[in-house]
Amino acid sequence: MTRQKVLVLWLADSALDSSVVAWSQWDGAGERRHIAGDEERAPYANGVMALRDGWRLFQVSPLAPHYPGTETQTSYLKYEFWFEKLAEVPEG
Amino acid sequence: MADGADLLTTTQMAQFAARGVLEFPSIVPSEINAAYLDMLGAEGAPAVAAGTPLSRAYAEGSPIRAFVETPAVQGIIRSLVGEEPLVDHHFSHVAYSPATMKARGFSRPQDSQHWHQDSTIDTRQAFDIQLMWYPHEVTREMGGTRYLPGSHLRIVSEAAIGRYQNIAGQRHVVCPAGTVLALHHGLWHGGGANRGEADRYMFKLRLNPRVRQVRLWDTRDLDARHGPQQPIFHITTPRANDDLASILLEPQPWFEADTGRLELINRVRLWRYLSGDAQFDADYWLSRLENQPGRRIETAG
Numbered sequence: 001m002t003r004q005k006v007l008v009l010w011l012a013d014s015a016l017d018s019s020v021v022a023w024s025q026w027d028g029a030g031e032r033r034h035i036a037g038d039e040e041r042a043p044y045a046n047g048v049m050a051l052r053d054g055w056r057l058f059q060v061s062p063l064a065p066h067y068p069g070t071e072t073q074t075s076y077l078k079y080e081f082w083f084e085k086l087a088e089v090p091e092g
Numbered sequence: 093m094a095d096g097a098d099l100l101t102t103t104q105m106a107q108f109a110a111r112g113v114l115e116f117p118s119i120v121p122s123e124i125n126a127a128y129l130d131m132l133g134a135e136g137a138p139a140v141a142a143g144t145p146l147s148r149a150y151a152e153g154s155p156i157r158a159f160v161e162t163p164a165v166q167g168i169i170r171s172l173v174g175e176e177p178l179v180d181h182h183f184s185h186v187a188y189s190p191a192t193m194k195a196r197g198f199s200r201p202q203d204s205q206h207w208h209q210d211s212t213i214d215t216r217q218a219f220d221i222q223l224m225w226y227p228h229e230v231t232r233e234m235g236g237t238r239y240l241p242g243s244h245l246r247i248v249s250e251a252a253i254g255r256y257q258n259i260a261g262q263r264h265v266v267c268p269a270g271t272v273l274a275l276h277h278g279l280w281h282g283g284g285a286n287r288g289e290a291d292r293y294m295f296k297l298r299l300n301p302r303v304r305q306v307r308l309w310d311t312r313d314l315d316a317r318h319g320p321q322q323p324i325f326h327i328t329t330p331r332a333n334d335d336l337a338s339i340l341l342e343p344q345p346w347f348e349a350d351t352g353r354l355e356l357i358n359r360v361r362l363w364r365y366l367s368g369d370a371q372f373d374a375d376y377w378l379s380r381l382e383n384q385p386g387r388r389i390e391t392a393g
Binding site: 075076077 | 262264
């Protein structure tokens with residue numbers, strides 16, 4: 001059976017080779033449980049390093065215009081990149 | 093000390109404006125820490141109606157009353173939210189050890205809490221504080237509160253930030269008994285996973301100000317530190333260690349290239365509120381944006 005592993009990297013700007021500022025992983029193959037606050041070091045220095053390690057990029061956050069009146073307000077992290085790897089797991 | 097309160101310094105207030113959090117190791121005496129833990133084991137913490145003035149919230153002689161009347165804690169409260177704030181709520185947090193979880197019939201240890209901002213979307217410039225009191229030593233294994241310095245001015249919706257697992261620059265509370273953290277209400281945080289041998293306790297108290305939070309700390313050096321604008325980018329002389337602009341503009345490892353600058357702008361706005369100086373700026377961030385044709389701006393001369 002095939003299962004999906006997901007890696008999300010938040011980068012310093014909209015370029016895939018900019019540095020990682022936050023990261024998350026969820027493992028559909030069940031090999032490892034990732035929880036909030038469990039790592040102090042990012043798995044990759046930037047998004048391209050994840051590609052080179054076999055992660056497939058499947059979603060990128062768009063660049064949205066700034067709403068008038070809220071241009072200097074900060075909120076969620078902006079530069080979100082979703083990657084996947086497929087893993088084979090035993091039946092049952 | 094003023095009226096039994098050790099007021100904060102201008103440097104501490106600027107650090108609070110920049111980081112959204114101040115740490116005060118071992119400021120609560122051991123007998124008060126012990127009395128609080130004894131109370132939890134006996135009758136538990138009292139319930140207090142939301143909006144109760146702090147001076148009427150806790151019984152004379154009770155451990156929580158003794159905690160808030162500690163001079164260092166009084167100084168934190170008066171400097172950040174002023175005289176007689178309101179008790180929004182308190183809560184006695186506990187992170188169970190793996191042994192306790194097993195004894196309670198759970199098949200696995202407690203997970204860490206997702207990142208969140210307390211309450212809900214909050215767009216005020218006035219701010220509440222949250223005091224986190226650790227009445228016993230917290231080791232790294234015990235999963236002390238995780239928090240993100242500098243995240244307090246981000247307008248987000250509570251657990252919507254739970255998607256982030258790890259953020260560059262995140263910190264975990266590791267502290268001696270009697271330590272207190274003072275948080276801006278917007279600071280991103282979450283409880284850590286306790287993998288130690290003992291349960292971990294933390295008392296959290298949220299306070300609402302009833303006065304404008306302007307110049308409430310020890311401001312004797314404030315005016316002298318609100319000097320003219322300094323050179324930026326091309327600098328020929330290093331700045332002093334206690335330079336106010338440098339404290340306010342301290343970057344964080346999680347800053348994005350562009351929005352990190354917006355954080356600095358919003359810190360300057362917060363400092364204008366705290367200092368009551370509507371002209372204050374650090375490294376020209378707001379002066380540049382406020383310069384419109386026909387409108388006079390302050391100059392270095």
